[in-house]
Amino acid sequence: MNGLFLAIPEYMNLITKRVKGAQDVLPADSYKWHFIENLLSNEAQLCGYKEIRTPVFEHTELFNRSVGETTDVVQKEMYTFDTKGGTSITLRPEGTAGAARAMLENAVYNEGLPIKTYYITSCYRYEKPQAGRYREFHQFGMEMYGSASPTADADLICTINAMFKRMGITNLKLKINSIGCPTCRQKYQQALKDYFSQFKDQLCDTCLTRLDRNPMRILDCKSSVCKKIADGAPVVLDYLCEECGNHFAKVKSLLDYMNVEYIVDPQIVRGLDYYTKTVFEFVSDCIGAQGTVCGGGRYDGLIEELGGQAMPALGFGLGLERLLSLLEKENIEIPKPDNCGVYFIGLGELGEKEAFRLTREVRNSGIYADCDVTGRSLKAQMKYADKIKARFTVVIGDDEVNSKKAIMKNMETGEKFDLDIDDKFFENFLITFLK
Ligand code: HAM
DSSP, X not given: OGGGGTTSOGGGGGGGSOOTTOOOOOTTTHHHHHHHHHHHHHHHHHTTOEEOOOOSEEEHHHHHHHHOTTSHIIIXXXXXXXXXXXXXXXXXXXXXXHHHHHHHHTXXXXXXXXXXXXXXXXXXXXXXXXXXXXXXXXXXXXXXXXXXXXXXXXXXXHHHHHHHHHHTOOOOEEEEEEOOOHHHHHHHHHHHHHHHHTTTTTSOHHHHHHHHHOGGGGGGOXXXXXXXXXXXXXXXXXXXXXXXXXXXXXXXXXXXXXXXXXXXXXXXXXXXXXXXXXEXXXXXXXXXXXXEEEEEXXXXXXXXXXXXXXOOEEEEEEEHHHXXXXXXXXXXXXXXXXXXXXXXXXXXXXXXXXXXHHXXXXXXXXXXXXXXXXXXXXXXXXXXXXXXXXXXXXXXXXXXXXXXXXXXXXXXXXOEEEEEOSTTHHHHHHHHHTO
């Protein structure tokens, strides 16, 4: 097939190259995506979540407000552009903000709380591409609005756990933390400011701006120097108010009760500004440096921040590329889709027409059938049937049409069976097909 591109001049090479950090899902691999998407959606539906679909772009202000002006995502990674009308638009870097905007704009909360939604979306972040980190990637996410109870936190975490279990994944650690509410955050931010101020001469330029505006964001800076300094920073768990402390204790006790293993990791602060109280990550150590497969937490202030009535909320995002990579590393076999059940080889005008009709009849009954649509010879059709690994072939020429009798061949064993193509054709076919 490379020959097809020979005539393309050098300067047009870009046309045949995908954009850096993006990936193609090829026909031979798409079944893996269907498998995980179906499994995750089914599990979400079992818990009462319904799918929400939102536009790939939103007004830039939505992400500035929700994700936060001082985050890496907003400061460095968003794909933002002005429309011809002069409106600033951003390709979604994550799913939570758009889902919350849609829930508010369409007053979905009137349908009774809690509202539970899930989504499968592409996301866009201008990050340095590496294994497990892409500029276009895909998230499965679940969001729940309207419950402040720690039971909701535990339920969400148990649901994710169940999803991973159902896939047979074992190499994942659940890390949890609480980053408190605005009351505890104030004290914590001050402690961070005091600590990081000692290292003003070493922090990167971005972190220097964060020092005044939002020192907590210094904790997720990717620069190795800032990271090292951040290792010695005060931890948020020491600054929790009574309510946040109790909330976290209840989440942990529910996870204990459900036998869900977790590690309390005070370093988990997440990279997005909207989080409050419980935050968590599911991390693997076998898929390289980008080991966080899933991250989420509570965001009780976001809906109000976006102009709605105060409404507690929580959710998570799960990276589908990282999930697939984990399944591969754990040697978890994804069931392959069925190969072609039967390939009808039509010969001559009459035979081709009949092969075409029989193919449709088998397909109408829900079995994968195929026939030639290119006008190929008998030999070429046979070769193609072989290539697509058809289980059976049936040759239909003038004789078969006139006698209403054909031969059905099992391509693996070579066995041949009589097949009547009369008005009981499908029943006759099925008897052999199901053998
Ligand atoms: P996040 O931690 O930024 O959270 O992303 C969630 C997941 O998306 C990550 O754990 C990772 O698996 C995947 N991911 C993130 N960036 C990339 C990338 N550049 N390439 C490949 N995969 C990536 C959020 O996005 C929140 N909206 C999650 C959430 C929902 N919190 C509450 N509700």
